[in-house]
Amino acid sequence: MSEDFTAEGGHGAVPTEGVETGQGKPARRTWPLYEVFVRGKRGLNHVHVGSLHAADDEMALHNARDVYTRRNEGVSIWVVKADHITASSPAEKDPFFAPAGDKVYRHPTFYAIPEEVPHL
Amino acid sequence: MTVTDERPHHALEEGFDATIAADQRIEPRDWMPEAYRKTLIRQIAQHAHSEIIGMQPEGNWILRAPSLRRKAILLAKVQDEAGHGMYLYAAAETLGVDREELTEKLIESKQKYSSIFNYPTLTYADIGVIGWLVDGAAICNQVPLCRCSYGPYARAMIRICKEESFHQRQGFELLLAMVNGTDAQREMVQESVNRWWWPSLMMFGPPDDDSPNSAQSMAWGIKRHTNDELRQRFVDMSVPQAAALGVTLPDPDLVWNDERQAHDYGEPDWAEFKAVIAGSGPANAQRIAHRRRAHENGAWVREAAQAFADKQQAADKHAGATA
Numbered sequence: 001m002s003e004d005f006t007a008e009g010g011h012g013a014v015p016t017e018g019v020e021t022g023q024g025k026p027a028r029r030t031w032p033l034y035e036v037f038v039r040g041k042r043g044l045n046h047v048h049v050g051s052l053h054a055a056d057d058e059m060a061l062h063n064a065r066d067v068y069t070r071r072n073e074g075v076s077i078w079v080v081k082a083d084h085i086t087a088s089s090p091a092e093k094d095p096f097f098a099p100a101g102d103k104v105y106r107h108p109t110f111y112a113i114p115e116e117v118p119h120l
Numbered sequence: 121m122t123v124t125d126e127r128p129h130h131a132l133e134e135g136f137d138a139t140i141a142a143d144q145r146i147e148p149r150d151w152m153p154e155a156y157r158k159t160l161i162r163q164i165a166q167h168a169h170s171e172i173i174g175m176q177p178e179g180n181w182i183l184r185a186p187s188l189r190r191k192a193i194l195l196a197k198v199q200d201e202a203g204h205g206m207y208l209y210a211a212a213e214t215l216g217v218d219r220e221e222l223t224e225k226l227i228e229s230k231q232k233y234s235s236i237f238n239y240p241t242l243t244y245a246d247i248g249v250i251g252w253l254v255d256g257a258a259i260c261n262q263v264p265l266c267r268c269s270y271g272p273y274a275r276a277m278i279r280i281c282k283e284e285s286f287h288q289r290q291g292f293e294l295l296l297a298m299v300n301g302t303d304a305q306r307e308m309v310q311e312s313v314n315r316w317w318w319p320s321l322m323m324f325g326p327p328d329d330d331s332p333n334s335a336q337s338m339a340w341g342i343k344r345h346t347n348d349e350l351r352q353r354f355v356d357m358s359v360p361q362a363a364a365l366g367v368t369l370p371d372p373d374l375v376w377n378d379e380r381q382a383h384d385y386g387e388p389d390w391a392e393f394k395a396v397i398a399g400s401g402p403a404n405a406q407r408i409a410h411r412r413r414a415h416e417n418g419a420w421v422r423e424a425a426q427a428f429a430d431k432q433q434a435a436d437k438h439a440g441a442t443a
């Protein structure tokens with residue numbers, strides 16, 4: 001009877017057949033997408049935690065506080081419009097990072113030092 | 121973002137398969153099979169909708185919570201569910217859909233949400249039982265999703281699981297207070313457990329031999345355990361908890377099986393399950409109508425904020441030009 005349902009989706013079983021998935025083209029103009037970075041505590045880097053939509057930068061900061069730091073998860077938040085991020089592309093992956101690949105002499109383990117020499 | 125990887129198709133597919141085989145994570149801009157992407161969009165979107173619709177049955181009791189303490193707790197819990205929806209819409213968007221579009225699909229019933237939220241919350245004991253059983257079942261489903269092969273979904277699930285523990289414990293504590301109260305309160309808890317037990321078991325979906333889609337999801341590392349494995353885990357966890365509350369789980373076939381080292385239990389009514397998801401549950405129409413109303417009533421706020429942002433931007437540009 002039920003070949004088109006499964007427990008996918010953590011909150012309980014939902015249909016898996018006859019469900020539309022969407023095109024990424026909303027009918028109306030929507031607020032821009034922001035990426036959110038949170039510093040968990042002093043001494044740590046900001047870390048990417050997710051994204052949200054907001055009309056402007058200030059609203060993005062407030063929304064980020066409400067969505068991503070309801071339990072003191074952060075002491076500082078950065079928000080940046082997703083459009084403003086430049087990323088290396090997956091296609092470039094191999095050649096892009098290749099220059100570091102053959103420079104084993106950048107690692108301390110490259111150098112053989114007699115064991116009796118201390119503090120090296 | 122579009123995928124710009126220009127390696128030949130078979131090389132892309134081999135790369136994807138190797139990543140899955142090594143139990144590594146697929147990230148948004150990686151090449152992925154179209155069916156993998158669609159499965160994830162469907163799953164994450166309908167998970168997000170479940171969190172958002174899930175605010176309604178509990179929100180129903182915020183104004184009637186019996187003390188300021190209980191009101192503050194319930195408010196925080198419902199806020200968390202909104203947050204869960206937001207984390208998940210953010211994860212879905214990394215697959216090339218827009219959350220506005222997903223909301224449209226929800227209110228047009230082209231995407232669904234968990235059947236459990238189509239049952240009404242008739243008494244205050246339901247708030248405790250939802251925390252205990254419904255969030256408890258969600259935890260069983262969600263913990264393995266923290267290791268899902270799709271990175272953004274797995275990371276969202278880690279955040280969510282941290283918060284779910286509060287949800288389950290506040291529910292159980294509420295029930296403990298009630299069963300230590302009057303006879304009427306104890307009866308109210310038992311009556312609520314009677315209504316929610318079977319729908320909670322249905323949250324895990326049909327039996328394994330009735331879920332052919334599960335196999336593909338497991339091969340892709342999206343799903344880690346079968347429906348029946350998760351349901352068994354939930355039953356075994358719930359039995360001692362029910363004993364601690366002094367309530368009876370409404371299943372005459374529920375009995376410890378020494379050979380299996382697990383509980384045997386009765387079969388949920390799958391016809392009811394299917395009918396409730398399809399739209400004939402007690403509260404389907406009300407849930408969707410409410411979501412639609414909230415979305416439409418909020419339209420002017422979204423538009424006003426956009427108009428304000430546009431104006432600010434124009435003013436900044438002007439100031440920049442004349443400086």
Ligand SMILES: [Fe+2]
Nearest residue numbers: 171200201204
């Ligand atoms: Fe949740």
Ligand SMILES: [Fe+2]
Nearest residue numbers: 201255284287
């Ligand atoms: Fe929850």
